[in-house]
Amino acid sequence: MSLGTAGARAARTADPAEPGGDAALAAAVALPPRAERAERAEAAADRLRTAAVDAVAVTWVDNAGITRVKAVPVGGLVHTAEWGIGTAPCFDVFLADDASTTSPIIGGPTGDLRLYPDLDRLVPLAAQPGWAWAPGDRHTQAGGPHPGCQRLFARRTEAAAAARGLSLKAGIEVEWVVALDGPPQEAPRYPTHGPAYGMHRLTDLSDYLRDVLRALDHQGLDVLQIHPEYSPGQFEVSVAPEGPVGAADTSVLVRHTIRAVSARHGLRVSFAPVVEPGAVGNGGHLHLSLWRDGRNLGHGGPGPHGLTAEAEGFLAGVLDALPALLVLGCSSPAGYLRLVPQHWAGAYQCWGLENREAALRLVTGSTGERAAAANAEVKCFDASANPYLAVGGVIAAGLAGLERRGTLPPEFTGDPAAAEPGTVPRLPQGPAEAIAAYERSAVLREALGEPLYQAVLAVRRAEAEQYASAGPEQLVAATRWRY
Structure with a gap:
């Protein structure tokens, strides 16, 4: 079975009775x-x-x-x-x-x-x-x-990778802003005003954060770290990587748990891309690594920073598809208020080793643990995304890049905003640009299948029209407490 055939089948609802249907892909959704x-x-x-x-x-x-x-x-x-x-x-x-x-x-x-x-x-x-x-x-x-089930779509793409002997490990960072409880239309009032990343914040909310950790642990989740983030009242938690569908499930459970713990403390939370206009927003960064026969393909290869040819091809496919993937990974029109230069949001369509301004950040890990830790981070996604669409879309794009034996362009090592104009392409700066890229993407259309592809397109168009005349204040106010 060719990679192209597998990718196409991964996108559609497989029917085990269909002549020539792939049994493994059918079993993944049966x-x-x-x-x-x-x-x-x-x-x-x-x-x-x-x-x-x-x-x-x-x-x-x-x-x-x-x-x-x-x-x-x-x-x-x-x-x-x-x-x-x-x-x-x-x-x-x-x-x-x-x-x-x-x-x-x-x-x-x-x-x-x-x-x-x-x-x-x-x-x-x-x-x-x-x-x-x-x-x-x-x-x-x-x-x-x-055929419109987003979780089954993610399961099909994971099965398509497995049909090639590949597996993936993934994790989705969860960022949120915690605020004092109040009426739905009210802007956030913060229970802590400590500095960005500061111990002050952890001290102010130590009981709350301890209860978040306890709840996640009691639910069997392996927390890697929890810490204050940049914006007022903002925190982040990261959990151990797992399979892509499992990572999407876990992101739903983590956010639900944080919301429940917050309610018990008389607090409310927002996972929205932007909570206050002009502030650094909440990301939903996706980390992933590609594996074959127990070997991390992001390490020990002849490509850039140890990438194998398969890993480079996969990441080349993801990088190339990022403008269209924003429809899946940055679903709210408010997400484009977050996706701006010099906010570590990944506003430029480039990649780089440990470059937090690149949309695709390569992370090799510390010397001595790179064989286990090497991964790539998609930084331009946020928590308005359906995580199943996000992981499924990235897998589909990556498999397409692997099939065509793609290679990465030269990496960018500095701040793309400081480069000569036109040197580094910006990602779409609004829903209309992302929707246009999505409509041009044969890979995503085939991967999602027509019912899901059209449903996503209809929702994005409707929300883009809904907020077309809204200024940043109106857009943020309308979406702040929806996520």
Whole structure:
């Protein structure tokens, strides 16, 4: 099977009955047998009752980057695992403010889907006693994969990499601003005014941050670091890398946990790209590394800074696709207020070793641990993104670059903003530019499949039109507390 064929199949809903259909890709998105699901759910429900859990929240993330939820009592978990929970397909064309649009394939009031919890990720919520959480996959009433399901899209692209003998490790940094509670229209009032990255902030909110760490640990997440960030009231937490779909799941769980801990402390949080106009915003940086047979392909090769040819080709594909990938990784129009030079946001379409102004930052790690630590960071993404679309889109772009044996252009080692004008291309500076790049991308269109591609496009166009006349203050106020 050629890389191109695998990439195309990864984007579409595979049908195991289709002549020539790829069984591995079909298996990646297929439901296990109903009896198996019921047996596992029954055992899981017993464990949850022992842990004094009464209900399970099952989430999915829509194309506007909003996490939606259906919940069931623990007593209904077995039935839910067998038959799913009803969800309307129109959520695929919801906007961040709960308005809706339509697309040529998905939209309108007609139809229904079934939301199935992934029992492998089922976990009691440490900051919400009596509750558990699981991410969900959406299927049709007949049991087939819903072609608009973003999580199944990410699973298909991960399976396409596996079909080539490749695996990926990924992690998504979570940045947030914490504020005193207040009415929805109110700008943030901060519980700490310490300096950027300062110990002052950690001291002011040490009990709160300790409870965030405890909750994440109780939920089985391996926290690498937590620290104050640049903007007022801003913090960041990083967790250990895992598979791409797992990393997207974890980013949803981390944000949900931070929000729950904050509520218990009488605080509220924003993961929005920009919380105050002109300030450094919240990123959702994606780290990833490519592996084959247990070897990190970002280390020990003949390419730049030890990249193997496969890793270089993969990253060349990602770099080339970044203007279009912003539609998936920077979904809110407010994200372009964050994506500006000299804010470490990655506003330029270039790459460089440890260059925090480059959209694609190569990280080799310390001498002695590079074989395990070498990775690349996509810095231009933010937390308005649906993380499943972000990781799936990057994998699809990377596999396309690998197929065409791409090579990276010369790296940029300084501040791109200080270069001669026109030397380093800027990434799109607004939704219209990113949408145009997305519409030109045959790779993403084929990877997403027509239903999901069109639904994403419809949402981006609708939100771009919705805020076309809004100034920075209006745009930030409209999106600040939606994420």
